[in-house]
Amino acid sequence: xxxxxxxxxxxxxxxxxxxxxxxxxxxxxxxxxxxxxxxxxxxxxxxxxxxxxxxxxxxxxxxxxxxxxxxxxxxxxxxxxxxxxxxxxxxxxxxxxxxxxxxxxxxxxxxxxxxxxxxxxxxxxxxxxxxxxxxxxxxxxxxxxxxxxxxxxxxxxxxxxxxxxxxxxxxxxxxxxxxxxxxxxxxxxxxxxxxxxxxxxxxxxxxxxxxxxxxxxxxxxxxxxxxxxxxxxxxxxxxxxxxxxxxxxxxxxxxxxxxxxxxxxxxxxxxxxxxxxxxxxxxxxxxxxxxxxxxxxxxxxxxxxxxxxxxxxxxxxxxxxxxxxxxxxxxxxxxxxxxxxxxxxxxxxxxxxxxxxxxxxxxxxxxxxxxxxxxxxxxxxxxxxxxxxxxxxxxxxxxxxxxxxxxxxxxxxxxxxxxxxxxxxx
Amino acid sequence: xxxxxxxxxxxxxxxxxxxxxxxxxxxxxxxxxxxxxxxxxxxxxxxxxxxxxxxxxxxxxxxxxxxxxxxxxxxxxxxxxxxxxxxxxxxxxxxxxxxxxxxxxxxxxxxxxxxxxxxxxxxxxxxxxxxxxxxxxxxxxxxxxxxxxxxxxxxxxxxxxxxxxxxxxxxxxxxxxxxxxxxxxxxxxxxxxxxxxxxxxxxxxxxxxxxxxxxxxxxxxxxxxxxxxxxxxxxxxxxxxxxxxxxxxxxxxxxxxxxxxxxxxxxxxxxxxxxxxxxxxxxxxxxxxxxxxxxxxxxxxxxxxxxxxxxxxxxxxxxxxxxxxxxxxxxxxxxxxxxxxxxxxxxxxxxxxxxxxxxxxxxxxxxxxxxxxxxxxxxxxxxxxxxxxxxxxxxxxxxxxxxxxxxxxxxxxxxxxxxxxxxxxx
Numbered sequence: 001x002x003x004x005x006x007x008x009x010x011x012x013x014x015x016x017x018x019x020x021x022x023x024x025x026x027x028x029x030x031x032x033x034x035x036x037x038x039x040x041x042x043x044x045x046x047x048x049x050x051x052x053x054x055x056x057x058x059x060x061x062x063x064x065x066x067x068x069x070x071x072x073x074x075x076x077x078x079x080x081x082x083x084x085x086x087x088x089x090x091x092x093x094x095x096x097x098x099x100x101x102x103x104x105x106x107x108x109x110x111x112x113x114x115x116x117x118x119x120x121x122x123x124x125x126x127x128x129x130x131x132x133x134x135x136x137x138x139x140x141x142x143x144x145x146x147x148x149x150x151x152x153x154x155x156x157x158x159x160x161x162x163x164x165x166x167x168x169x170x171x172x173x174x175x176x177x178x179x180x181x182x183x184x185x186x187x188x189x190x191x192x193x194x195x196x197x198x199x200x201x202x203x204x205x206x207x208x209x210x211x212x213x214x215x216x217x218x219x220x221x222x223x224x225x226x227x228x229x230x231x232x233x234x235x236x237x238x239x240x241x242x243x244x245x246x247x248x249x250x251x252x253x254x255x256x257x258x259x260x261x262x263x264x265x266x267x268x269x270x271x272x273x274x275x276x277x278x279x280x281x282x283x284x285x286x287x288x289x290x291x292x293x294x295x296x297x298x299x300x301x302x303x304x305x306x307x308x309x310x311x312x313x314x315x316x317x318x319x320x321x322x323x324x325x326x327x328x329x330x331x332x333x334x335x336x337x338x339x340x341x342x343x344x345x346x347x348x349x350x351x352x353x354x355x356x357x358x359x360x361x362x363x364x365x366x367x368x369x370x371x372x373x374x375x376x377x378x379x380x381x382x383x384x385x386x387x388x389x390x391x392x393x394x395x396x397x398x399x400x401x402x403x404x405x406x407x408x409x410x411x412x413x414x415x416x417x418x419x420x421x422x423x424x425x426x
Numbered sequence: 427x428x429x430x431x432x433x434x435x436x437x438x439x440x441x442x443x444x445x446x447x448x449x450x451x452x453x454x455x456x457x458x459x460x461x462x463x464x465x466x467x468x469x470x471x472x473x474x475x476x477x478x479x480x481x482x483x484x485x486x487x488x489x490x491x492x493x494x495x496x497x498x499x500x501x502x503x504x505x506x507x508x509x510x511x512x513x514x515x516x517x518x519x520x521x522x523x524x525x526x527x528x529x530x531x532x533x534x535x536x537x538x539x540x541x542x543x544x545x546x547x548x549x550x551x552x553x554x555x556x557x558x559x560x561x562x563x564x565x566x567x568x569x570x571x572x573x574x575x576x577x578x579x580x581x582x583x584x585x586x587x588x589x590x591x592x593x594x595x596x597x598x599x600x601x602x603x604x605x606x607x608x609x610x611x612x613x614x615x616x617x618x619x620x621x622x623x624x625x626x627x628x629x630x631x632x633x634x635x636x637x638x639x640x641x642x643x644x645x646x647x648x649x650x651x652x653x654x655x656x657x658x659x660x661x662x663x664x665x666x667x668x669x670x671x672x673x674x675x676x677x678x679x680x681x682x683x684x685x686x687x688x689x690x691x692x693x694x695x696x697x698x699x700x701x702x703x704x705x706x707x708x709x710x711x712x713x714x715x716x717x718x719x720x721x722x723x724x725x726x727x728x729x730x731x732x733x734x735x736x737x738x739x740x741x742x743x744x745x746x747x748x749x750x751x752x753x754x755x756x757x758x759x760x761x762x763x764x765x766x767x768x769x770x771x772x773x774x775x776x777x778x779x780x781x782x783x784x785x786x787x788x789x790x791x792x793x794x795x796x797x798x799x800x801x802x803x804x805x806x807x808x809x810x811x812x813x814x815x816x817x818x819x820x821x822x823x824x825x826x827x828x829x830x831x832x833x834x835x836x837x838x839x840x841x842x843x844x845x846x847x848x849x850x851x852x
């Protein structure tokens with residue numbers, strides 16, 4: 001098929017009529033599908049049911065370091081859990097601190113801590129006139145929501161194929177001491193699926209920010225969330241790179257088992273330098289007597305070790321792969337060559353990122369909703385919900401079944417086509 | 427035996443010699459016992475082992491309101507858990523918000539929230555020159571540690587037999603708008619065991635603070651933690667009193683199952699007015715996608731309802747009662763009538779509060795440590811760790827066995843006697 005841009009107005013109008021008929025037909029199927037979030041499917045949750053069986057009333061509920069996991073205490077997590085999440089995070093066990101059920105919560109608390117207490121002796125951010133954050137875009141809406149909630153000014157930085165535009169990052173952080181951090185999803189980025197190149201990681205490790213309390217918020221949410229066994233992105237381990245660059249305190253790594261075991265009932269961790277961990281613990285010791293150690297033990301007993309977790313992730317991949325492939329197939333078949341959209345083909349993570357013609361994203365999401373398909377709100381992948389070109393749409397294929405996805409993808413491509421024609425006819 | 431104050435210097439000196447011999451003997455037994463915290467004993471933890479059995483891999487993991495507890499979502503907790511903790515908190519289900527594993531964490535986060543965002547539209551406390559809190563003393567060290575950590579100035583208020591000195595509370599909060607809160611453990615108070623009288627609760631409900639964002643931090647940590655079935659303290663439910671007094675937003679009630687099921691692996695909740703809950707949720711929605719719903723479901727399935735929880739608490743009482751009675755017995759037998767100490771006889775909670783002669787508490791705790799008995803640091807029950815009369819000592823009888831307690835109590839009373847004699851001989 002010819003690109004839409006090469007069609008005459010008459011051809012576009014005729015096409016529109018035909019597409020509207022098709023849209024009416026799929027709309028009539030009465031789909032009601034929420035694809036707005038990166039939610040695991042029921043089949044994926046079933047994979048982890050064994051988690052409910054590893055601890056019994058008569059089980060030994062003592063960790064290998066001799067802690068009765070049923071009682072108070074142990075601020076930084078039981079040894080076995082520290083070891084497991086350190087391995088997952090590719091850092092030594094001494095570099096890890098276990099938290100509660102969600103890494104988002106750890107990130108929020110870390111920003112909140114910086115606001116009230118600063119980092120490692122710096123001025124609390126709430127005492128400063130202006131605090132800014134760099135936000136690679138498109139990115140994760142919940143990251144941006146946290147910084148917005150704390151009144152932190154956000155600056156868009158383009159996310160390239162290799163990661164954030166490092167020329168821009170270096171220039172901004174070295175010249176502006178009010179820039180205190182950057183949000184990063186370094187692997188299978190949300191939503192583009194981009195993984196940072198080795199050079200990007202090294203340039204991050206060598207950053208020389210004007211602000212001493214500048215931190216890279218490294219949300220390694222999809223570190224082991226591959227779709228294929230034979231094609232995987234690998235990224236450099238940043239904490240080690242920072243240590244080698246004599247810059248150990250610049251990064252805070254966040255990780256969790258949310259999309260490994262159960263979202264909401266997993267365990268989360270912070271990996272960082274000795275100084276950053278001590279700083280975090282100084283806060284944590286007032287915040288809690290300790291996190292849920294039974295859930296830590298449950299995860300340790302269920303996965304055993306990192307090998308066990310890798311095996312488990314293969315089962316997730318087997319469920320997710322056909323879903324991603326289904327969406328790719330429909331996009332390719334229906335939109336390939338039309339010049340009205342581009343999309344990413346990630347090797348892992350939870351999302352496909354779609355870029356429409358400029359100024360069409362909001363209308364496409366609204367059109368899809370007409371037919372019962374709820375997608376992530378257009379603009380959500382940008383700070384303040386404002387996509388300057390109104391073109392980015394996050395597709396989250398994990399939750400629906402493959403059958404539902406077939407229909408959802410049809411609705412989506414029809415919406416893209418119809419909105420694009422309207423734009424071209426203007 | 428005669429009160430020590432009526433003994434001559436010679437009699438005291440002779441007595442000291444004899445007591446030093448006894449101390450040497452108990453010291454030789456080589457006890458190593460940590461009685462510093464209100465930690466449940468192993469036998470108590472065993473009571474809740476069934477918690478590990480109620481959810482299995484093939485269990486129905488859907489809550490009664492149709493939520494798959496394994497997946498993301500449900501910010502305010504599953505209905506069944508809200509109902510259970512509402513009942514525990516003696517409020518309607520609409521007045522409750524479920525949190526994570528610890529009410530201390532909820533209190534910390536609430537103070538942190540007030541610092542960065544204020545309450546219900548008030549100026550964030552971090553933007554104010556001075557923020558003060560009232561602290562009934564003696565009280566809970568972890569409360570005081572939180573306010574100290576956030577740079578909040580603490581003002582001691584005497585805790586009377588009926589609760590905090592309400593004349594003082596009323597006069598202070600009505601005249602000083604920088605006073606933003608008060609820490610309360612209204613039932614079986616930590617450490618005195620005092621429960622607030624109905625009049626105290628009503629006066630709290632009718633407070634007219636100068637600060638609109640003044641809040642009563644009502645930590646009902648021991649709401650159902652009775653020692654006796656036939657003798658129980660009952661306190662007025664404060665949220666309802668506040669509503670009746672047209673003052674619904676003044677109180678924040680905190681509760682958890684920490685000393686009901688497993689400390690660190692329980693569930694916690696905030697009970698408050700509609701306005702306060704909406705305010706808390708506005709914050710929470712950025713902090714997390716949701717708390718651990720499987721643990722909520724686990725608690726619901728294990729306890730069933732409030733009746734189940736009450737029955738469970740009777741088993742705790744059966745274990746704790748002999749321990750409290752053992753300590754009371756030794757204190758009465760060894761110190762009764764000597765005029766060198768007074769102590770509380772609570773009907774519930776986790777502590778016995780001991781007041782020595784002025785200026786002796788630190789020395790007594792140090793003396794006991796010499797013989798291997800670690801107690802809560804003297805002063806810990808006061809803001810900044812400063813007991814102005816250096817006399818209050820918190821006794822935590824829950825963790826040791828009755829046999830260990832016999833020996834521990836002996837060490838304690840010998841320490842009290844020896845230090846008191848030194849004081850009288852000065």
